[in-house]
Amino acid sequence: MTDQSEFRAALESAVEHALAWRDDGPKTPIVPSVTADDLRLAFDIGLPARGRDGVEVINALADAALPGLVANTHPNFYAWVQGGSHPIGVAADLLTSSWGQNAGIYQCTPASAIAEEVAGKWLLDLLSLPKDSSVAFTTGATMASFICLAAARSEVLHRAGYDLEQEGLMGAPRIHVFLGREAHTTIHSDLRYLGFGKQDLIEIDVDDQGRMDAADLKTKMESVEGPKIVITQAGHINSGAFDPFADIIPITRAHKAWVHVDGAFGLWARAVPELAPLAFGVDGADSWTTDGHKWLQVPYDSGFAFIRDEQAHLRAMDVTASYLVKSESDGRNPSSYVPELSRRARGFAVWAVLQALGREGVSEMVARHCACAKHLQKRLAEFDGLTILNDVVLNQVAIAFESDDTTQRVIDHIRTENQNFVLGAMWKERVILRISIIARQTSLPDIDVLADSIVSAYRNVKPASVR
């Protein structure tokens, strides 16, 4: 076979598998039942001495993987805050891989650099963030916050008269980092990568929805001297709640602090006029993180860092070498804004998904998911035996039954029914059934199915004596 015909045959085979997976008909198990050992057996077929036929390889890959895939492209997927890879994004990604570009620097792939530049501008517009902010296309929200906090670290030291890039972290004045007690766990990872220890962190009290208490922040910021970073949240992982930015940001000004916003999913409320007030004041911050691969449905990996002060961003991330040339008329070098040099042309899929959804498509989807969450709340309110622990303001519904044991058994029962993919979490020291409504196609009829299955699972697991 020629190279080209082998490529065509392998692609066609991959496309068939892709279409079968996305078929809306009866699914392979929505909850995989396969064990790790089953998968080891399926994958560990030995490294062949000689290469195999391409179509055979693609078929073997699909056979081995299928039993261990999770249905997060399915409308009844509620287990994590995850997106479902928009089909047009997937097609764009296939093209991206086929083009085989390295999007590190402009001259390496001019088209990719400009696609990121333009898509970045659209994102700032959709999210109503300061339009001159710099944008980095990352692997996800974890790395986006890493970048934002690296810029923050450089800038707050700079404001204190210390040149981090020249003098290094070891001799730097101590930076205090203020964050809510219920900050997302990945923020703690980012801080660790950046050289912060637990003793540098000052945790701020939160209310019953996990929102930062602005008065406590004020008191605690006044209690220490020196450079300060404040990390807030748009969209709490269990409740969907937003920190009170309009109260928080003015407090931080007197301290010349940098305010970062982890808005991995919640920032998308800004794309819906009726929901935008949830994040009121958020545009006064210095940096923002959101994901592409969650609510925007861009295929993995996709996240964005937005930074008001481009110079601080570049100080933290820029990379230079004689062969990384850039002339005056070139576009920006994507690698100047992220930790990697060689990288995937991430902007193409983002550009394509934004074109496929349009401003109204993004807004309709986010609004629909939030309406679904309210609908679930309403359906479950008719029913004794459970409590919804959060104010349902966004797409998250945190449900607890009379005991942790019952909640866990309800979750297990729903999972065995194989109709809805749900999972538990811990919040407020209770086991919760945490429903995240974020899969692209989820709509009200899906929520009726879910509500029925929650109620019937409860009836099933409840001891007969109290039924």
Ligand SMILES: *Cc1c(COP(=O)(O)O)cnc(C)c1O
């Ligand atoms: C998902 C999430 C993250 C981490 O994002 P990744 O894209 O998985 O790296 C951070 N913060 C919040 C609030 C999240 O929901």
